[in-house]
Amino acid sequence: MKESLKRIWSAGWLNFKRNSYLSLGTTGVMVLVLLLxxxxxxxxxxxxxxxxxxxxxxxxxxxxxxxATEEEIMNIKNDVSGLEEVVRVEYISREQALEGFKASHAGxxxxxxxxxxxxxxxLQASLNIKxxxxxxxxxxxxxxxxxxxxxxxxxxxxxxxxxxIRRVESISGGLQNWGFILTMALxxxxxxxxxxxxxxxxxxxxxxxxxxKLVGGSSWHIKAPYLVEGGLYGVFAAIITLVIFYPVIYxxxxxxxxxxxxxxxxxxxxxxxxxYIFLVFSAGILLxxxxxxxxxxxxxxx
Amino acid sequence: xxxxxxxxTTYEDSFRALSNVNLHIKEGEFVSLVxxxxxxxxxxxxxxxxxxxxxxxxxxxxxxxxADLSGGDIPLLRRKIGTIFQDFRLxxxxxxxxxxxFALEVCGASKEEVESDVPKVLGIVGLGSKVKSFPHQxxxxxxxxxxxxxxxxxxxxxxxxxxxxxxxxxxxxxxxVKLLLKINxxxxxxxxxxxxxxxxxxxGRRVISMDSGKIVRDQVEEGKYIL
Numbered sequence: 001m002k003e004s005l006k007r008i009w010s011a012g013w014l015n016f017k018r019n020s021y022l023s024l025g026t027t028g029v030m031v032l033v034l035l036l037x038x039x040x041x042x043x044x045x046x047x048x049x050x051x052x053x054x055x056x057x058x059x060x061x062x063x064x065x066x067x068a069t070e071e072e073i074m075n076i077k078n079d080v081s082g083l084e085e086v087v088r089v090e091y092i093s094r095e096q097a098l099e100g101f102k103a104s105h106a107g108x109x110x111x112x113x114x115x116x117x118x119x120x121x122x123l124q125a126s127l128n129i130k131x132x133x134x135x136x137x138x139x140x141x142x143x144x145x146x147x148x149x150x151x152x153x154x155x156x157x158x159x160x161x162x163x164x165i166r167r168v169e170s171i172s173g174g175l176q177n178w179g180f181i182l183t184m185a186l187x188x189x190x191x192x193x194x195x196x197x198x199x200x201x202x203x204x205x206x207x208x209x210x211x212x213k214l215v216g217g218s219s220w221h222i223k224a225p226y227l228v229e230g231g232l233y234g235v236f237a238a239i240i241t242l243v244i245f246y247p248v249i250y251x252x253x254x255x256x257x258x259x260x261x262x263x264x265x266x267x268x269x270x271x272x273x274x275x276y277i278f279l280v281f282s283a284g285i286l287l288x289x290x291x292x293x294x295x296x297x298x299x300x301x302x
Numbered sequence: 303x304x305x306x307x308x309x310x311t312t313y314e315d316s317f318r319a320l321s322n323v324n325l326h327i328k329e330g331e332f333v334s335l336v337x338x339x340x341x342x343x344x345x346x347x348x349x350x351x352x353x354x355x356x357x358x359x360x361x362x363x364x365x366x367x368x369a370d371l372s373g374g375d376i377p378l379l380r381r382k383i384g385t386i387f388q389d390f391r392l393x394x395x396x397x398x399x400x401x402x403x404f405a406l407e408v409c410g411a412s413k414e415e416v417e418s419d420v421p422k423v424l425g426i427v428g429l430g431s432k433v434k435s436f437p438h439q440x441x442x443x444x445x446x447x448x449x450x451x452x453x454x455x456x457x458x459x460x461x462x463x464x465x466x467x468x469x470x471x472x473x474x475x476x477x478x479v480k481l482l483l484k485i486n487x488x489x490x491x492x493x494x495x496x497x498x499x500x501x502x503x504x505x506g507r508r509v510i511s512m513d514s515g516k517i518v519r520d521q522v523e524e525g526k527y528i529l
Contacts, residue, residue, distance in 0.1 A: 014400075211393055216383075216409065
């Protein structure tokens with residue numbers, strides 16, 4: 001058994017080595033396929049970051065009437081915090097709201113002068129609520145509307161933001177669905193290109209396969225070295241892919257971060273390096289072995 | 303040992319290659335199959351390796367009807383037979399040693415057997431110095447001797463040679479025939495398909511003449527090339 005495996009391995013390796021031009025071409029095509037897979041993974045990561053940063057920007061605020069006490073507002077905060085769909089509730093007192101307003105309009109003299117002339121703080125206390133999913137804001141608003149302290153709430157800005165929230169939801173959904181379909185379609189094309197390249201490589205060796213059959217080689221004895229050869233295309237293609245891909249994302253990542261500050265492509269591929277390397281090697285080897293197995297089948301019928 | 307019973311073979315293009323062929327070849331015989339192109343010589347050989355199956359009739363080797371063999375049994379049949387072709391059919395990516403070794407390895411020989419037997423057989427066919435040469439580095443005669451070494455290596459009971467001298471000059475052709483005769487002397491049945499009259503006449507063994515898919519003459523002893 002051990003001797004037989006050694007023989008299969010050595011025959012596969014020799015075949016790979018001696019058909020150097022064919023092996024180079026096939027490995028090259030497989031590198032392109034694996035680079036495409038890697039690029040699709042990067043695009044998928046970036047689109048998820050876009051979706052999550054859009055979702056991150058969406059929240060609702062409940063503004064309280066000026067007669068609402070801090071204790072009453074804190075009761076409502078506790079109630080809302082208890083909801084499953086709520087990630088975070090932040091209380092902003094009237095004073096904090098005023099401070100914030102002043103700070104954000106520090107350069108606007110007209111506003112600063114107007115505020116100085118006012119006797120009392122015109123701003124309202126509020127609760128800023130962040131949900132897990134944008135689709136959950138409706139149920140949070142419904143809860144607030146039905147709350148026993150409803151009379152203390154002056155307004156909830158959900159109704160003004162409703163259209164924006166719906167649009168964000170639709171963009172997120174579209175990005176995820178179309179991204180998935182596009183990824184699958186490109187992956188399918190890549191697999192077909194790769195399969196056909198290996199099929200042509202084996203087609204070039206069909207006479208050799210026929211000869212092996214005629215001198216008494218069993219199907220397995222003939223097929224196994226070709227499977228090893230297919231696997232070797234995958235291994236070498238994976239190595240070349242990694243050698244190309246990491247420097248490319250190393251260079252591209254800072255430029256992308258200018259556009260999307262929270263999306264560190266390099267960080268993502270470094271923190272998931274083991275999974276990514278495993279995936280590239282598995283995809284390469286599986287593609288090579290399966291394509292070889294399918295391609296050789298028809299030439300074994302002598 | 304080998305028996306054809308009322309064998310008829312038609313190819314896909316409706317060409318009738320064999321019509322009602324009956325033939326019996328005994329163990330250890332040297333048989334020359336002669337006839338013009340398209341007479342059915344190669345078809346008789348291809349039937350023996352189960353490359354094709356007859357439309358009618360039976361082909362038997364050691365009493366086993368080849369039509370009854372399963373897909374997994376065909377390699378076992380082929381390991382009993384050594385085949386030599388006009389176009390050599392060598393594995394171009396393997397050197398002389400590896401070409402011969404492959405035929406031995408498929409029979410399950412150990413590494414030690416391969417390493418000791420292959421150089422011996424290459425020596426017998428006069429290729430002792432070409433062990434590491436690839437087919438493209440060899441002359442036609444050397445290629446055919448390599449094909450003979452491959453056919454011999456697993457000590458088959460039958461050697462089938464389909465126009466083995468077709469691509470060779472006279473000197474190399476006689477060398478090949480001498481080798482086949484030597485193999486036959488060791489007890490191996492040899493079937494030689496050829497249309498080289500000089501070669502056949504020099505052998506002086508059984509000669510079966512074929513024409514249009516039929517056996518037209520069977521000279522059991524001291525046969526000559528007659529159509």
